[in-house]
Amino acid sequence: MACTISEEAEAKISKILTHMDKKPANDFVIVGCGGHVVTPSALYELTLTVFGFNVMVPVLVVPGQSDEMILGSNAIRWLISQIKVSFDETTDCPPQRDIRKDNLPGLMSLLSDSMSCDPGKKPIKVGTAKLKRSVTLQPLTEHLVWAKLPTSDVSLVGCSVIIEPTQSKCRPRQILVGRVVASLYADGCVPVKIVNPTEKPLTLRRNAKVADVSTCVSVHDFTKTECIQSNKQYTKDSVKTPVTDEDMSHILSDIGLQDLDLSSCEVSMEWKNELLQIIRQYEYIFSRHKMDCGDATDFVHRIRLVDDKPFRLPYRRVPPCHYEKLRTALSEMEELGIVRKSQSEYSSPLVLVVKPN
Structure with missing residues (x-):
């Protein structure tokens, strides 16, 4: 990513530096978020001072840019290398200028998107994350699923949070949830690492509580363990016969x-x-839930028709109040493999019947 400035910033700089060498930028194209393509209007060679370091970089003028200046990744990588040289006592290469100690915490917070914390400060619990939809976990496999918080504080959006196993009494008992450090999104969704340690597939229901989310105060690296040994013994008749x-x-x-x-x-x-x-x-x-219909793999179902001419019947209208229920039911059935999307030439209308109970 290159360094860019707005047209307003270009006008301010032109008033101060009247002899700037303005170059055409017709050969450059900037692709932004969402694939938005912008053509710069001009190119300048400017010398920037960033946290005490001077660097000369090409700067593009982007029409419609709201920020006066955006520092590109090319300048940021060079800045990080200079900081490493400044604090590396083994190197003989003198830096341009010693960075000020009071500027370093702010620079590190800006680059890592984190803030220093008080050691005595306790983490704040954001909430308990629930699954957005039902998930089937394969046996002896690790899965990364998305869970959602009921409500999220707007002030915590973008902050680092830690996702841990939930302490709720209604949590699933047969899974293992790993600790994950991630950023909190505006929609309240967080990634959850789940392991199915059993030898059979497990299906977690929609809205199942899987993890507790708290603000991340600090992260420390554990010392590397040279060797871990574990001895376990299993016997065939080790299962205790229940008596109550x-x-x-x-x-x-x-x-x-x-x-x-x-x-x-x-x-x-x-x-x-x-x-x-x-x-x-x-x-x-035995069926575990209402969508657990089983799978008959040893049978082939055949629909006998009068002729081979395909037919496509028009769809029937669904009341607007049933749209969300229908989408939820179809999504759950598709996730569980009960139904799948088809490109067949045959089509029959969907009939929605609401049960009274």
Whole structure:
């Protein structure tokens, strides 16, 4: 990125430096955010003083620029190299000028987009992030998903925050959430690193609480550990046989079948344990949520038609009050693989039926 100035700044400089060498910039094109293309109107060779360092750089005049001057990455990289030389005691190359100690914190904050903090200051909890939509986690895999805060403070937008495992009682129990340091966006979305340590796919429901977000006070590097050893032993019969209804409830909750109530069965505890073992053996046949329809992979469904002529029926109108519900249902079904987008020549209208309950 090159250094640029506005037309207002060009007029101010021209009044002071009347003998500036103005060059045409017809061969230059600047592509901004969103792909907006701008052609500079002129090119100057200016000597800038930035935090005590003098540097000569080409400067482009950009029509419509709101800021008087934008320092380009070419000048910023050179400035960083000069700062390293100024504070490197091993080098024999003298810097242009020693940077002032009181200017250094402001420069470092500007370059790293961070601020110095009080060591005794405690981080401020921003809120608990929830999933925007249902997510299916593959077994033994790390995933990076986006979660959203219910409300975000406008003053904290752009600040560094730390995303940690939530302490909420209704959090998912079978996942691991890693700590992540990121910037807080204006829409309240934050990245969350989630690991599925189990050997089966897990589906997290929409609006599930996954992480607590707090302001990041400071970040410290841990000392590098030379070697970490871990010894674990597993035995086939190490699973403790449940003896109470509470133990059964915990096991059913771990496999996602907390809706099953074995305590209401009017049989002995021995037969309850037998039933629990059968449920654990065939747990894949149970539905975890309303969108868990299963997958019949060994069957092929064939629709028999009268002829091979394609038909495309017009769509039926959907009441505006049902638009959001319809989009949510279709998005969840597409994420779970129940439906998919098609380019088929056949088309039938979508019928939306609202259940009374």
